[in-house]
Amino acid sequence: MKTITRVSITEAIYEEIGLSRKDSGDVLDLIIEEIKSELAGGNDVKISSFGTFALRKKNARIGRNPKTGVEAQITPRTVISFKPSQILRKAVNGTK
Amino acid sequence: MTRSELVERIAAKMPNLKLKDIDHIVDVVFDKLTMALAAGDRVEIRGFGAFSVRTRNPRIAINPKNKKQVEVPSKHIVHFKTGKELHMRLNA
Numbered sequence A: 001m002k003t004i005t006r007v008s009i010t011e012a013i014y015e016e017i018g019l020s021r022k023d024s025g026d027v028l029d030l031i032i033e034e035i036k037s038e039l040a041g042g043n044d045v046k047i048s049s050f051g052t053f054a055l056r057k058k059n060a061r062i063g064r065n066p067k068t069g070v071e072a073q074i075t076p077r078t079v080i081s082f083k084p085s086q087i088l089r090k091a092v093n094g095t096k
Numbered sequence B: 001m002t003r004s005e006l007v008e009r010i011a012a013k014m015p016n017l018k019l020k021d022i023d024h025i026v027d028v029v030f031d032k033l034t035m036a037l038a039a040g041d042r043v044e045i046r047g048f049g050a051f052s053v054r055t056r057n058p059r060i061a062i063n064p065k066n067k068k069q070v071e072v073p074s075k076h077i078v079h080f081k082t083g084k085e086l087h088m089r090l091n092a
Helices: A006-016 A021-040 A086-092 B003-013 B020-039 B084-090
Strands: A045-047 A051-058 A061-064 A071-074 A075-085 B040-043 B049-056 B059-062 B069-072 B074-080
Touching: A006 A021, A006 B020, A021 A045, A021 A051, A021 B003, A021 B020, A021 B084, A045 B003, A051 B040, A071 B084, A075 B074, A075 B084, A086 B020, B003 B020, B020 B040, B020 B049, B074 B084
Parallel strands: none
Antiparallel strands: A045 A051, A051 A075, A061 A071, B040 B049, B049 B074, B059 B069
């Protein structure tokens, strides 16, 4: 298993679209930033054929440090729940 | 925001590119992610998050309607872990 980063995605844009490497990287950054600011603004992001990034509010609760056993308050927070699309779910299970 | 709204917003910021080019770029981006995950690779986008594939063990489940046992085979699921920077922006 290897890890892919934005460099390989930039490279895919460069090869498929024929933009310069610089422009490919810039447009990728724009896409990522647009998704981030939409989520930061409190809205879900739905990418058909890939998946949905949905925001969930978590209440405060008491947690425990698993190492020390010390109880600590976990502050209320917003988390992202990613729900992969049917297409993505099939793709990772090798059935297209 | 949907995929098509994303395309429109990017197009507004990149007037030198046509809407259909942006549409194609967005396709390439998510195709690349899908192909990497299908190959079992992890995808890490700094400041945004990381996608990884996790394996669920096979298990015996019970159909709640007729109480019959069914074997559920092992499967792969996509997991997303929010990046630090995005987590901080969500909770600012």
